[in-house]
Amino acid sequence: GENVEQHPSTLSVQEGDSAVIKCTYSDSASNYFPWYKQELGKRPQLIIDIRSNVGEKKDQRIAVTLNKTAKHFSLHITETQPEDSAVYFCAADSNYQLIWGAGTKLIIKP
Amino acid sequence: ETGVTQSPTHLIKTRGQQVTLRCSSQSGHNTVSWYQQALGQGPQFIFQYYREEENGRGNFPPRFSGLQFPNYSSELNVNALELDDSALYLCASSRFTGEQFFGPGTRLTVL
Numbered sequence: 001g002e003n004v005e006q007h008p009s010t011l012s013v014q015e016g017d018s019a020v021i022k023c024t025y026s027d028s029a030s031n032y033f034p035w036y037k038q039e040l041g042k043r044p045q046l047i048i049d050i051r052s053n054v055g056e057k058k059d060q061r062i063a064v065t066l067n068k069t070a071k072h073f074s075l076h077i078t079e080t081q082p083e084d085s086a087v088y089f090c091a092a093d094s095n096y097q098l099i100w101g102a103g104t105k106l107i108i109k110p
Numbered sequence: 111e112t113g114v115t116q117s118p119t120h121l122i123k124t125r126g127q128q129v130t131l132r133c134s135s136q137s138g139h140n141t142v143s144w145y146q147q148a149l150g151q152g153p154q155f156i157f158q159y160y161r162e163e164e165n166g167r168g169n170f171p172p173r174f175s176g177l178q179f180p181n182y183s184s185e186l187n188v189n190a191l192e193l194d195d196s197a198l199y200l201c202a203s204s205r206f207t208g209e210q211f212f213g214p215g216t217r218l219t220v221l
Contacts, residue, residue: 006152034209043200043212044153089152096166098143098210100152 002027002094006101014109019077021104023090026071032093033066033073038103039086047088048075080108114203114213122219123191131186131216135203141165142184143210144176147198159184160206188218196220 003026013019025033031052036044050057050064050073057064061080066073077084085108090101115134123129135142141160145153155168159178173189182203188195196219202210 032207043214045212046209049209096158096207097155097168098153099155103150103152 002030002092002097002099004090004092004099004101006090006104008104009102010105010107012107012109013080015080015082017080019075019080019084019106021075021088021090021106022072023074023092023101024070024072025092025099027092027094027099028071030092030094033064034091034098035064035075036089036091037086038089044089077106080106082108082110084108114201114211116199116201116213116216118216119214120217120219122221124221125191125193127191127220128187128189129191129218131188131199131201131218133184133186133201133203133213135182135184135201136211139203139205139208139211140182141204141206142178142182143202143204144184144186145200145202146170146195147200147215149197153200156186191220193220 006023034049037047038044048062048064050066061078063076087103089103091098117132143158144156147153156170157167158165162178175187178184198215200215202212204210
């Protein structure tokens with residue numbers, strides 16, 4: 001079955017710097033890759049997603065890149081702000097399921 | 111357009127008991143997926159319901175069961191509760207292959 005690995009588990013960056021979170025997946029049939037942000041005690045919220053027919057997608061300060069050959073995808077956050085502090089999860093679809101990574105705790109240092 | 115709701119918000123049970131969690135899907139959505147999120151971990155897929163039929167199941171034992179109703183709301187039932195079942199249970203509604211919208215979750219504690 002699908003396995004999604006996410007790195008790093010914790011990422012601490014200075015406010016204003018960029019943050020990059022990376023995920024790899026195993027199921028070559030996966031074609032939908034969402035990223036969720038979860039603040040403490042709250043529900044996951046979709047922040048950006050990408051489908052396999054696209055290599056990159058941007059939404060203001062957030063971008064996602066996908067390399068289907070290498071089976072990895074990455075989340076890029078530029079000009080980080082204190083409100084970006086949260087846990088970020090990547091996921092990949094497999095047989096109508098979403099398989100999630102273990103999460104990255106992003107800490108924005110003032 | 112109403113969002114995804116779940117009830118109850120918190121629940122405390124003892125080992126061996128049974129529990130039913132409820133989820134109301136967002137207007138226009140026909141698919142509900144259930145996840146278990148243990149503390150400090152990512153959500154684990156339990157199962158998905160599409161038009162009242164189970165449409166996929168994760169690696170959970172049969173004591174985890176569910177239902178979807180004609181209005182696309184859903185229930186998750188867990189029998190013979192174990193301590194390891196303590197977690198946040200999330201439901202997400204969507205159109206069949208669309209973006210999943212999550213409810214606020216039910217925090218289940220098993221003592």
